Amino acid sequence: MVELTALQALRRGVAAHKEGKLHEAEKYYRAILKSQSTPPTSTHDRDIIVEAYSNLGVSLQHRGELKAAIDSYKQALKIKPDYIQVYYILGLALRDRGDLEASIDCYRQAVKVKPGDADALNNLGAALQHNGELDAAIDTYKQALKISPRCAEACNNMGISFQDKGDLDAAISSYKQALKIKPNYANAYNNMGHALHDKGDLKASIDCYKNALKITPDSAQAHNNMGNILKEMGEYQEAIKHFDFFATSEINPSKPQFWFNSKSQTLECLYILGHYSELKERLDLLAESDDMNLRVAAVSAFVTNQLNIEDTYPFCKKPLDFLHVGSLNSHISDVSGFVENLILEAKKENQVWEPTHGVTKFGFQTSPTIFEAGKNCEALEKIIRKEIDSYYSKFQSEDCVYMNSWPDEYNLRGWFSRLVKNGHQTPHNHPSGWLSGVIYLKTIDSPGTDEGSIELSLHGHDLPILDNSYARKIHRPKVGDIVLFPSSLFHRTIPFDQDTERCVIAFDLYRYSS
Known part of the structure; x- marks a missing residue:
C-alpha cells in the first residue's frame, strides 16, 4: 500500500470508527498493517502505522476483546516507545482485564x-x-499536584483514595479543593456525595447529587446516585423518577452498569411500595426485551416467588436447580499439596482488608487476577474450565436463556478471599457475570453447625419477606470442593467465631462481547 493509500485508509477507518462502525473501521486498520511487511522508513509512515495499531486497539477494547486490544497497543509502543497516550489507554485495558x-x-x-x-x-x-x-496512590497524587497544583482530577482521585481508607474528612477536603479549582466538576460532586453519605449526612449528600445534575442533567451516575439515596431514605416514588430517567435516555448503551441497576431498582421500589400490578407489567415488558439483565433476573425470581405469580423473565427462573458441586479430586491426585501451593501463591498477592463497599467482612480480598499469580493458579484455571464443560453438559438440555445463550468463548476472572475470626460475606450476587463459582482451599471445622458454610437463596437486597418458605440451600464445604451456580443467584458466607482462616478462590465467567 503506497503512502497516500495508507493515509486514506486511516482516515476512512477513523471516520467509520466515529460512526460506531467498528468492524468496518478495523478492516481499514488491518489493511494498513497488512501492507507494512517491513519496518517503516520514515516518521510519517511510522506515525500512520502506530495510529492504526492504536485505533485498532481502541475498537477491540470497545468490543470487549481486551487481550487483542492489549496486543495491538503493545505493537504501537514497540514502534513508538514514547507515545504517552497509548500508555494511558493500555493501562486502562490492563485494568479492565483485571x-x-x-x-x-x-x-x-x-x-x-x-x-x-x-x-x-x-x-x-x-x-x-x-x-x-x-x-502509595495518595503520595503519587501529591506528586502530581506539586507539578500541577490546579490538577482537579488529581484532587478528586486523592479524595477517592482517602475515602477508601475511611478518612472521610480528608476525602471531603480533597473534593472541595477539586471543586475550588473546577467549580463545574460534576464527578467531584458525585464523589463528595458518596463521602457525605458514608458520614451519615444524607441531606448534604443529596445536595451534592443535585449540584451534579445541575451541571450535567443527563448524567447517568448522578441520576443513579439520587435514585439510590432516595430509595435508602424511603422516598421510593421519587427514586423511581430518577431510575426511570434511563428508560428514555440515549445514555443507556454507554452506561450499562447504571442502566442495569436502574431496571432492578425500579422493580424493588415497586415491590416495597406494594404496587404489584405495575411491578408485574414492568417485569412482563422486560421479559420481552432482548437485553438480559441478571439484576432483574434475580429480583424477578424472588418477588414472583413471594407473590406466588409466574416468573416470566426468561434468564433462569429456578437458579437453585442449577447448583453444581464438583471436586478437585476429580482432576488431580495430590489435592492437599495442590491446595497448599495455591494458598502460598495467593497470599503473595496484594490483599485488601474489607474492600470499600464490598461484601467481605472481617477478611481480605485480592484483585481479580488470581489466575496469573503462579503456575498452580494457572493450573487451577484449566481445571475450572474442565469443570465448566462438565457443568454445561449436565444442564445444556434445560430450556432457559442461561443455557440457550451459553458462550462458546469466555473469560474467567478470579480472586482470593481470606476470612478470619467473625468473617463472613453478606448476601450478594454477580450480575455482570454469567456463571459464578468457588473453590474451597481452607474450610471451617465446626461439626453440628453451619459456620463458614455458603448459603444460596433467592433473597437479597434486603427486600421484604412475605413468605419465609422461599427456596434456599446451605452447602457445608470440604477442602477441594468446586461449587458452581448462575451469577444471578444470591449467596452469602455464614459467620464463624473460631480463631482460624477460611480461604477460597472465587471467580466469575464473563461472556465475550460480539
Missing part, C-alpha cells in the same frame, strides 16, 4: 517517558488505588 500489577507497571513506564507530566502521575495513582495501594 491485571492491576501490569496496569501499574504501564503507568510507571509512562512516568519514566514523561517524568514531569501530572497526567501520567495521576493515572499511576489511579492504578495504585485500584490495586488497594492507597498510601
Whole structure:
C-alpha cells in the first residue's frame, strides 16, 4: 500500500470508527498493517502505522476483546516507545482485564517517558488505588499536584483514595479543593456525595447529587446516585423518577452498569411500595426485551416467588436447580499439596482488608487476577474450565436463556478471599457475570453447625419477606470442593467465631462481547 493509500485508509477507518462502525473501521486498520511487511522508513509512515495499531486497539477494547486490544497497543509502543497516550489507554485495558500489577507497571513506564507530566502521575495513582495501594496512590497524587497544583482530577482521585481508607474528612477536603479549582466538576460532586453519605449526612449528600445534575442533567451516575439515596431514605416514588430517567435516555448503551441497576431498582421500589400490578407489567415488558439483565433476573425470581405469580423473565427462573458441586479430586491426585501451593501463591498477592463497599467482612480480598499469580493458579484455571464443560453438559438440555445463550468463548476472572475470626460475606450476587463459582482451599471445622458454610437463596437486597418458605440451600464445604451456580443467584458466607482462616478462590465467567 503506497503512502497516500495508507493515509486514506486511516482516515476512512477513523471516520467509520466515529460512526460506531467498528468492524468496518478495523478492516481499514488491518489493511494498513497488512501492507507494512517491513519496518517503516520514515516518521510519517511510522506515525500512520502506530495510529492504526492504536485505533485498532481502541475498537477491540470497545468490543470487549481486551487481550487483542492489549496486543495491538503493545505493537504501537514497540514502534513508538514514547507515545504517552497509548500508555494511558493500555493501562486502562490492563485494568479492565483485571491485571492491576501490569496496569501499574504501564503507568510507571509512562512516568519514566514523561517524568514531569501530572497526567501520567495521576493515572499511576489511579492504578495504585485500584490495586488497594492507597498510601502509595495518595503520595503519587501529591506528586502530581506539586507539578500541577490546579490538577482537579488529581484532587478528586486523592479524595477517592482517602475515602477508601475511611478518612472521610480528608476525602471531603480533597473534593472541595477539586471543586475550588473546577467549580463545574460534576464527578467531584458525585464523589463528595458518596463521602457525605458514608458520614451519615444524607441531606448534604443529596445536595451534592443535585449540584451534579445541575451541571450535567443527563448524567447517568448522578441520576443513579439520587435514585439510590432516595430509595435508602424511603422516598421510593421519587427514586423511581430518577431510575426511570434511563428508560428514555440515549445514555443507556454507554452506561450499562447504571442502566442495569436502574431496571432492578425500579422493580424493588415497586415491590416495597406494594404496587404489584405495575411491578408485574414492568417485569412482563422486560421479559420481552432482548437485553438480559441478571439484576432483574434475580429480583424477578424472588418477588414472583413471594407473590406466588409466574416468573416470566426468561434468564433462569429456578437458579437453585442449577447448583453444581464438583471436586478437585476429580482432576488431580495430590489435592492437599495442590491446595497448599495455591494458598502460598495467593497470599503473595496484594490483599485488601474489607474492600470499600464490598461484601467481605472481617477478611481480605485480592484483585481479580488470581489466575496469573503462579503456575498452580494457572493450573487451577484449566481445571475450572474442565469443570465448566462438565457443568454445561449436565444442564445444556434445560430450556432457559442461561443455557440457550451459553458462550462458546469466555473469560474467567478470579480472586482470593481470606476470612478470619467473625468473617463472613453478606448476601450478594454477580450480575455482570454469567456463571459464578468457588473453590474451597481452607474450610471451617465446626461439626453440628453451619459456620463458614455458603448459603444460596433467592433473597437479597434486603427486600421484604412475605413468605419465609422461599427456596434456599446451605452447602457445608470440604477442602477441594468446586461449587458452581448462575451469577444471578444470591449467596452469602455464614459467620464463624473460631480463631482460624477460611480461604477460597472465587471467580466469575464473563461472556465475550460480539
